Amino acid sequence: MGSRQITEKSLAMLRSLPRISIGNLRDNPGHKKNSKRGRGQHGGDKHGAGNKGSGQRMNYMRLGYETGNNPFYLRMPQEHYYRGHHFRRQYPPLSLQQVQLLIDKNRLDISKPVDIASIVKSGLYNFFPDQKHFGVNLTDEGVDNFAAKINIEVQWASEQVIAAIERNGGVITTAYYDPHSLFLLKDPKQFFENGQSIPRRMIPPPDAIEYYTSAKNRGYLADPEEISQDRLRLAQKYGYELPKLENDPSYEMLCERKDPRQIFYGLDPGWVINLKDQCILKPKDEELVRFFAS
Amino acid sequence: MATVWRSQCAFARFFAGKTGLILNNTADLGAKVRPDSISVSKRLYSNYGNSPFVRRIQEQYAYEVVKNPPEWSYVERLLPFEGIPKVTPKDCYPSGWIPRKEEASNLPYFLQRTKNEELSIYLDISCRGMRKISKIKKIEGDIWLLNDELKEYLKNRYNRYIESRVHELAKFIEFKGDYVNALKEWAHSKGF
Amino acid sequence: MNRYIKPKLLRSYFINTTRSSTTAPEIEQNEQVTIDDTEDALAKEAEIEKKRNISRLSKAHYDVMNGRRPYEEPKHIAHLTVKFNRKMYGKYGAASGVNPSICWPTQKDIEEKREFEAVAFPFTIQEMIATAAQKRREEQLKIQQRDNEIATKFAKLEQWKKELQEKMAKKTAEVEAAKIKKERLVEEVRRHFGFTLDPRDERFQQMLVKREKEQKKREKQARVEAREKLMIAKLQQKKGEVAEKSSE
Numbered sequence: 001m002g003s004r005q006i007t008e009k010s011l012a013m014l015r016s017l018p019r020i021s022i023g024n025l026r027d028n029p030g031h032k033k034n035s036k037r038g039r040g041q042h043g044g045d046k047h048g049a050g051n052k053g054s055g056q057r058m059n060y061m062r063l064g065y066e067t068g069n070n071p072f073y074l075r076m077p078q079e080h081y082y083r084g085h086h087f088r089r090q091y092p093p094l095s096l097q098q099v100q101l102l103i104d105k106n107r108l109d110i111s112k113p114v115d116i117a118s119i120v121k122s123g124l125y126n127f128f129p130d131q132k133h134f135g136v137n138l139t140d141e142g143v144d145n146f147a148a149k150i151n152i153e154v155q156w157a158s159e160q161v162i163a164a165i166e167r168n169g170g171v172i173t174t175a176y177y178d179p180h181s182l183f184l185l186k187d188p189k190q191f192f193e194n195g196q197s198i199p200r201r202m203i204p205p206p207d208a209i210e211y212y213t214s215a216k217n218r219g220y221l222a223d224p225e226e227i228s229q230d231r232l233r234l235a236q237k238y239g240y241e242l243p244k245l246e247n248d249p250s251y252e253m254l255c256e257r258k259d260p261r262q263i264f265y266g267l268d269p270g271w272v273i274n275l276k277d278q279c280i281l282k283p284k285d286e287e288l289v290r291f292f293a294s
Numbered sequence: 295m296a297t298v299w300r301s302q303c304a305f306a307r308f309f310a311g312k313t314g315l316i317l318n319n320t321a322d323l324g325a326k327v328r329p330d331s332i333s334v335s336k337r338l339y340s341n342y343g344n345s346p347f348v349r350r351i352q353e354q355y356a357y358e359v360v361k362n363p364p365e366w367s368y369v370e371r372l373l374p375f376e377g378i379p380k381v382t383p384k385d386c387y388p389s390g391w392i393p394r395k396e397e398a399s400n401l402p403y404f405l406q407r408t409k410n411e412e413l414s415i416y417l418d419i420s421c422r423g424m425r426k427i428s429k430i431k432k433i434e435g436d437i438w439l440l441n442d443e444l445k446e447y448l449k450n451r452y453n454r455y456i457e458s459r460v461h462e463l464a465k466f467i468e469f470k471g472d473y474v475n476a477l478k479e480w481a482h483s484k485g486f
Numbered sequence: 487m488n489r490y491i492k493p494k495l496l497r498s499y500f501i502n503t504t505r506s507s508t509t510a511p512e513i514e515q516n517e518q519v520t521i522d523d524t525e526d527a528l529a530k531e532a533e534i535e536k537k538r539n540i541s542r543l544s545k546a547h548y549d550v551m552n553g554r555r556p557y558e559e560p561k562h563i564a565h566l567t568v569k570f571n572r573k574m575y576g577k578y579g580a581a582s583g584v585n586p587s588i589c590w591p592t593q594k595d596i597e598e599k600r601e602f603e604a605v606a607f608p609f610t611i612q613e614m615i616a617t618a619a620q621k622r623r624e625e626q627l628k629i630q631q632r633d634n635e636i637a638t639k640f641a642k643l644e645q646w647k648k649e650l651q652e653k654m655a656k657k658t659a660e661v662e663a664a665k666i667k668k669e670r671l672v673e674e675v676r677r678h679f680g681f682t683l684d685p686r687d688e689r690f691q692q693m694l695v696k697r698e699k700e701q702k703k704r705e706k707q708a709r710v711e712a713r714e715k716l717m718i719a720k721l722q723q724k725k726g727e728v729a730e731k732s733s734e
Contacts, residue, residue: 100389105411106379112371121374124410147388188372195576197590203607209614221611266368272357272589273369276579280363281586284356291596345569348588355587 097142
């Protein structure tokens with residue numbers, strides 16, 4: 001609106017004004033800067049270089065130098081072997097030998113499903129979720145001596161470990177827990193004493209989804225059909241008779257698994273557990289129920 | 295725990311920009327956060343400072359109090375042990391762990407087991423792997439007799455004299471060299 | 487005097503250092519005393535209780551040791567927060583006097599959480615599986631394509647080698663031929679002159695040019711003759727064919 005008038009005005013001016021020539025042109029203000037001459041009162045004496053110092057003497061220290069103390073750019077060491085370590089997930093190892101030891105010493109109750117909370121409760125394994133530890137990595141040390149029928153849930157397991165556990169008639173699952181859930185599992189008592197409601201477990205990130213949806217790794221999101229097929233494949237590969245789980249008396253316990261949104265066995269998200277009163281508060285509000293069921 | 299995490303992100307914090315806060319899950323999972331949703335992540339840290347006042351909360355939720363619920367067994371399973379659970383005797387221990395035997399208490403010396411029912415025999419390595427010392431701790435009773443017996447046992451086994459150091463007050467014996475497995479075997483044979 | 491105080495000392499010591507201390511031991515003490523409801527008696531009881539408590543703990547700490555909530559009145563700004571009250575509920579249960587509604591997230595919290603999750607976990611599991619599978623397939627395809635490329639190139643490798651060698655041989659042969667020709671011409675000119683003349687001399691150069699021209703003419707002639715011969719041969723062949731056909 002305003003700009004249109006401006007353009008029209010300027011065009012009218014152009015039409016009415018005389019022809020442009022050198023005589024009626026001049027540069028914008030500030031085009032000319034008077035150079036300082038190195039003589040006389042203003043440009044002479046120290047010639048703009050000040051008094052003493054590296055400014056006058058032109059012996060500057062190198063950029064970053066801090067007159068002797070350890071400069072900022074050298075204070076923090078870097079070792080390139082750990083570049084990007086904070087983007088990678090870590091799974092502190094727990095060997096099958098250690099698991100067998102825990103079972104032998106009665107620290108791990110194998111009549112119930114075993115997950116990372118029970119392993120930490122046994123007292124001989126610890127992990128730190130704030131240091132990028134995302135759970136238990138079951139290693140194959142002691143795979144030959146392992147003889148216990150357990151329903152175990154870890155975060156990473158290799159093929160030999162899976163075979164060893166299934167050979168003894170057990171069940172192994174790999175599940176993902178986000179760091180917040182891991183803090184809860186590490187110290188459930190402290191969590192219950194904080195008086196918060198049990199949150200939902202988050203889904204794995206894109207670079208972990210392949211691992212947890214593959215039947216080969218017994219992922220918790222994998223197809224049960226494929227898992228049973230893979231059990232057979234492993235039995236054939238490692239040369240053992242695949243035990244029938246259906247005929248097992250503790251079949252129900254072995255089949256017990258957590259919902260992908262569940263953090264603790266048997267306790268749904270949204271519940272508030274009170275240890276003092278020994279009661280559970282279950283929300284009835286629609287919004288809450290919907291949120292915790294999503 | 296949170297402080298450890300924060301100190302490790304020291305440099306990231308330095309260069310985080312306007313907010314100066316590191317976002318927990320997003321940093322883990324590499325997701326991008328829009329600038330207007332920074333307010334959400336500011337409350338993710340549970341400080342008393344970031345927690346709202348109870349007065350402000352208007353929500354009154356309907357809830358159901360279940361006393362002595364059937365799921366209480368699941369809760370009890372999560373609570374820590376009060377004391378170290380006792381070992382129930384079994385036929386065999388596939389892990390290779392050998393329990394204590396009754397006959398061990400008849401000897402003039404006694405090797406006490408640790409809290410976790412393990413033998414207290416360790417290998418100390420120092421001087422960049424050049425010095426190996428096998429240490430037997432928690433020795434009660436006649437320590438000098440035990441020292442003599444062990445020296446003889448090791449001499450017979452390894453055909454050489456093995457130097458030892460006896461510390462009566464601290465109740466340990468140190469052997470110069472890596473003889474941990476041999477000593478453990480001896481201890482198991484005696485029933486400790 | 488000392489002996490009189492000692493048993494009380496022991497009792498209060500136990501009361502204050504049991505881990506899961508409740509008010510049970512204190513009740514035990516009062517069991518033998520008949521409960522008098524008058525104000526005086528109550529006041530007296532309170533005073534006796536105060537004197538019994540020689541733990542020198544503050545009221546808050548004493549309550550905590552006996553499993554009660556430390557502060558009934560808020561003493562600090564933190565006591566007004568949701569976090570603190572949730573903790574009180576978690577530790578002391580219904581006796582803490584906290585409304586359990588605060589244990590659950592508020593509507594605003596729920597919305598914020600939803601927003602956060604929408605940004606932090608933008609893909610559903612199925613989407614992620616699909617993208618991962620797609621990526622794997624692309625990788626495989628790329629590898630396969632490269633393999634095929636290399637295989638086809640490998641098949642032609644021998645032929646390329648031969649071609650290259652031929653090319654090199656041809657080039658060297660050409661260079662050799664030119665050199666020989668040049669040498670021959672130079673020899674001829676030298677022979678023509680008879681005496682030793684510098685090849686770079688003018689007369690030599692002129693002679694060389696003349697001889698080159700002559701050589702070229704002769705070559706051209708030879709080529710033309712060769713072509714004529716080919717044509718003749720072809721015509722003869724054709725004649726022969728025509729004759730055959732006509733004879734048939």
